Amino acid sequence: AQTVTQSQPEMSVQEAETVTLSCTYDTSENNYYLFWYKQPPSRQMILVIRQEAYKQQNATENRFSVNFQKAAKSFSLKISDSQLGDTAMYFCAFGTLNYGGATNKLIFGTGTLLAVQP
Amino acid sequence: DGGITQSPKYLFRKEGQNVTLSCEQNLNHDAMYWYRQDPGQGLRLIYYSQIVNDFQKGDIAEGYSVSREKKESFPLTVTSAQKNPTAFYLCASNSPGQGSYEQYFGPGTRLTVT
Numbered sequence: 001a002q003t004v005t006q007s008q009p010e011m012s013v014q015e016a017e018t019v020t021l022s023c024t025y026d027t028s029e030n031n032y033y034l035f036w037y038k039q040p041p042s043r044q045m046i047l048v049i050r051q052e053a054y055k056q057q058n059a060t061e062n063r064f065s066v067n068f069q070k071a072a073k074s075f076s077l078k079i080s081d082s083q084l085g086d087t088a089m090y091f092c093a094f095g096t097l098n099y100g101g102a103t104n105k106l107i108f109g110t111g112t113l114l115a116v117q118p
Numbered sequence: 119d120g121g122i123t124q125s126p127k128y129l130f131r132k133e134g135q136n137v138t139l140s141c142e143q144n145l146n147h148d149a150m151y152w153y154r155q156d157p158g159q160g161l162r163l164i165y166y167s168q169i170v171n172d173f174q175k176g177d178i179a180e181g182y183s184v185s186r187e188k189k190e191s192f193p194l195t196v197t198s199a200q201k202n203p204t205a206f207y208l209c210a211s212n213s214p215g216q217g218s219y220e221q222y223f224g225p226g227t228r229l230t231v232t
Contacts, residue, residue: 004160033219045161045208045223052219091160095221097214103149103168104214105176106221108160 002027004094006109013082014117020067021077021112023092033095033104034068034075039111040088048090051075079114087116121145122224124209129229131203139194139227141209148213150192151221154178155206164207167192196229203231 003026013019025034036048051059051068058066063080079086089111095104122143131137143150149168153161163176167186181200186192192211196203206228210221 035220037223043206043226045210045226047220047222050220093160095219097219103151103166103174104212104219104221105163105166106151106161108162110158110160 002029002094002096002107004092004107004109006092006112008112009110010113010115012115012117013079015082015084017082018078018080019082019114021079021090021092021114023075023077023109025073025075025092025094025107027073027094027096029096031096034066035093035095035106036064036066036075036077037091037093037108038086038088039091040085045091049077082116084116084118087114089113122209122211122222124207124224124227127225127227129227131229131231133231134198135231136198137196137203137229137231139196139207139209139229141192141194141224142190143192143209143211143222143224144190145211145222146189146213147211147218147222148189148215149211150186151210152176152182152184152192152194153208153210155208155226161208164194196231203229205229 034051067076092109093106095106151166152164165184167173183195209224
């Protein structure tokens with residue numbers, strides 16, 4: 001069975017500093033996708049960043065970047081220059097394609113609650 | 119604006135009643151999904167559908183039912199057989215067949231059953 005583990009239930013960071021959220025996963029698949037989603041107090045799920053397993057280059061989106069270690073099955077999220085608006089629950093998710101590529105089921109970790117302190 | 123709408127935002131029901139949660143998308147996505155979120159847990163997949171009139175059970179389908187009569191709509195019915203229906207329900211959509219692998223989520227419905 002595929003699993004996603006986020007071992008840090010809560011984290012805190014000072015505004016403008018850098019923080020790294022951890023995520024590990026377990027799978028026997030070779031082709032898959034990894035995602036970080038953000039869920040602020042409004043509870044709207046927002047995509048932060050995605051990584052295709054076949055790409056060796058780590059994905060980046062402005063202040064957000066990942067460290068993807070395929071052999072170690074690790075997918076951490078680094079937030080640089082943290083802002084108060086980054087305060088949210090962050091979920092790591094793993095997805096593979098099925099039904100001939102028509103759908104992809106996502107498996108989510110339990111989340112890390114990040115608090116950015118002023 | 120393209121997006122996913124879920125209604126209502128809050129829903130209250132008495133135990134023993136069936137209740138239907140609405141999910142509509144105007145993103146022209148082929149696939150749609152229903153997730154359940156409980157405190158301290160990640161999202162768990164209830165049902166998903168890749169095309170009109172076809173859908174599959176997810177990891178926690180017992181006590182739920184769905185239909186997909188239109189591409190834009192994927193309503194979820196929480197039946198009286200669901201033992202712990204109080205939760206936050208999220209609908210999502212995408213089109214992996216067209217390279218859209220990330221799922222886009224609606225704002226969610228908070229269901230409380232007493």
